[in-house]
Amino acid sequence: MPWKPNLSRALRPRRLLQEFLPIVALLSGLLSLGIWPLVHSIEEAELATLRAEAQGALQESRRDLNWRFFETLADIRVISQLPRVREAVNNPSPDRLLVLNGIFHTFMESYGRYSAFSLINRQGTAVVQETMTGLVSPRLPSERNTSTTCGEITHEHPSLLAKAWSLPAGQFVVSSVYHHKVANQGCEPLLALAVPQADATGKVRFVMLVHVLLSPLLQEQRRILQLHHTSALTAILDAQGHLINSNTPGFRTRSAPDGWSARPDLDTWRSIQHTLFQERATQGSLLVDKQGLFIFAQVNPLNTEQVLVQSGKGVIRPSRRILAMEPQAWPWVLLIQIPTKSLQAREFLGQSGSGTLLVVLYLSTALLALSLAYARLLGKIGHEEEQRHSAELELLARTDSLTGLPNRRSLEELASYELARWQRHRIPLAILMLDLDHFKSVNDQYGHAVGDAVLVAFSRSCQAELRNTDTLARWGGEEFLALLPNTDRCQAETLAERLRQAVAAISIATLRITTSIGIATCHDDSGNFDNPVARSG
Template sequence: MNQTPVNTEALHSDLRLKHLTLKYFFAFFSGISLFLFSISLPIYLHYVQGIEDQLIAQEETSVVAARQMIQREMYEQLHIFDMVVKSNILNAYINDNSLENQLRLEDFFKSISTSFHRFDQIRLLDNTGKEAIRVNLVKGEGVLVAADELQNKADRYYFKSVQQMPAGQIYVSPMDLNIENDVIELPHKPTLRISTRLYNEQGEAAGVFVINYLAKGMLERFRHLMTQRTNQQGMLLDSQGYWLSNHVRSNEWGADLGKPDHKFASFYPKAWPSIKANSSGILEIDSGIFRYKAIEPLNYLEDQPAHFRLEHHPTITKESFANTSWKLVIFIPREKINQRTFLYQPFGRALTALILVLVAVLSFFGASFLVQQKNAAQKEKQTRLILEKQANIDALTGINNRRSFYELAEKELKQAKRKNTPLAVLMLDADHFKKVNDTYGHAIGDLVLKYLANSIKTTLRDVDLSGRVGGEEFAVLLPQTPLQEALEIAERLRKALEACQVPLPEGDSISFTVSIGLAMLTIQEEQFDQLMNKADLALYQAKSQGRNRVEQAV
């Protein structure tokens, strides 16, 4: 039974050494491995980079083809839209909405719808948002919607967005699933709404022209291009990272279908910030490599044939560019890359394992030696700290002894003088302490001093400094403390000590009081001894006036 604490202490020490050995083992193992692999790493990275570049190069054809296809598709819709807006038939109606002009415009809309097979709706809204003329594409034919079935679209964003637009500007909406009567149409109709504000010859607002471009064919052509790739993991994202097209079709249209987790960031959280922030690039993560490219279907500034030039297409609003800020993302899984690399071949893996075993052996011996050295140094340091503590701490009370207190207080005094901050010192003396020793013995006297010191520590602030400077004399230094606050602290300390009860062996207890002298630092005191002398005089005054009181030095 007597040996249990020794065995427990030895066990804890052994566990600590093992933990430290393990810690240094990993440090050595990581360091040596890093050093060895840093020698071969450039060669190996160049080798792997060559494989990755080859795979990425194979994807560039799909990226270019998809980008050009989408841009051409959008270019055509904008020019058809612009053609209709500038047509004599539409302009005749907005300047004279006679029945004859209305019938001609309705036939014109039906002809456009039937001829191009890509506009799900062609509409003319009046200034209040009410549909004046609407043609739907039904089974490949343009069909005029009856007057009693026309709807008011004043609350729709594509109507609101064009209200303050000048003549000639075109608004293109985000792509989403078409809604009729507050319900998503089935089968789904991916739709882009292209609209513009119309003005008559007098410059007065004459309504809003809107076409619903059915993007289903464009997305099908995009998916067909992606199937020509080996992995077939090609995606088209909107600006929020929702899939407009995905090789897993159930992941598409997360925002429209109430599935906020069905977006790129949920599946690839590490990749999305970079892909969102940059227009083009290659991003490598643990699971593979992404080749991404901003599509910008309304931007015809660069690398386009002559008929795609900016000067030939209508003016598009800045909001429209933001609405169609899409990203084409092609993913190459890590498994496909690894299949071609040396380290994933049997011989490469065997060689890597052998090197790691050798590094582990060297790391273990190095860690064991270092732990032995550090353990010896730690023991020496602990011995030194114990000795320093014995030299600075009062053995009975556990607070600073006189020498340590004076050294620390001298530094505080110099700092207070330099920064011109208030500094107070308290001198405390246990009242009638000799009587306690004579009546109860020195053991109880020592216990009183311990209680006194403990009450000082628990009553004071963390920034305050305390020490035993004599037999029953204690001192307290209060940094950055003005007079009134110092008086309050001294009084609080006096009351705490007055309330203290020291237990006696037979079960009773005794109480004691202290007298306190307080002195404030002035320009006259250059040394701490001078300030202590002032506090000592105040202490003498407190004792001479009846004890158990606080007196301030004059």
């Protein structure tokens, strides 16, 4: 069980008060001398909290986008692998192709995020085409058209289909975001995906073109990116700064994409681009005079490294099946702008009740001092407890856990001291090496539990025969060693006989316990503990 300090000792009022008074006096003096820097630091902390909240919203937004686009790509993959779709690709008879209209219509009605499905042959003819009610058959923007206009789109994007025909089945080709008119809804952002469809022989015979409505995928973004108790403007932009989504009312009108009121000016946008795309930062913030605070992050929901698929061996691996048709349109930029007015409303001195400023500050200082005093007292108590715990661990490290006797390490340290004393004063010193006879057979026949009981009984019997100045230690296994200061050989032999008789008197079950005892005395000045131990053995 891990060691924990005794926290209840930190709550003693007298000790806590002794720590609190000096700290509160110091902090109160510093506050009186530097109240305005403190107010400034509070405002900075408020701004940091606001920035952290916005960055948390951006992270949640990225997770939501990655998941929703992953679901969409998985849907399209499932559709392309349906048995009826495979039958129509292998044998494109009129009846089989007609069934696809119903399948495509069902998916559009069920999910609400697809505007059109088309199956195009190599001649460029849409043999199957199903369009959502209220949407004119969508066509991809021409090479010259930008993704930010919402006018009439009359030309196909030839490179999208050309790229799809050049790829094997199962891979995706993705267009950049473009906008299209939807009846009674204004301008809708769309994304087109082209999926090559191969027959049973592996030859690509068709391309399934899917138009994805981005509004259903982005519908949660306004809620996610909205900050609590702070008026903020949010937007999702492409890498060129073209608007994809916003919380500004009416942004889906034709003029909204490039007319968003919160869009940063050119210099600010270049700074954002530099941070995200040149410094390769995933997120950042920028405080701009007269515009406010911009918090931004990049996201690429079609990043191949973030889309996971199941391989044939059951292993989850990154998908390599997403190819962005126009890389300059990716990644997207998630942007939150907190206008200057919103920032000023959150300034400490600009809020109502500023007359109570001093009271609040001094109370805060007292609370801070109390927290610091508690933390300091807790640290002291923790240090005291840690020292006590360390002493206990040191004792455990020097003691045999079974018998409670000193272990080999402890005895070697004590023997070094006794040998040094013998060298200086020539006081007799003897060593007994005790070895339990046939101990291995005891463990083999009766088990280790009985063997442990024998060791404990042996150590207690021997300890009872020794003087207070003698030391009995477990040397290892069934070997024990007794260090006998101020003992000559004759006295050591007498003690050894007493120990032998005491051990013979031990009664455990039907066991007869005996011990062999070796005796050694110090007779030279080498100071080496190993020599007498070797002789005693």
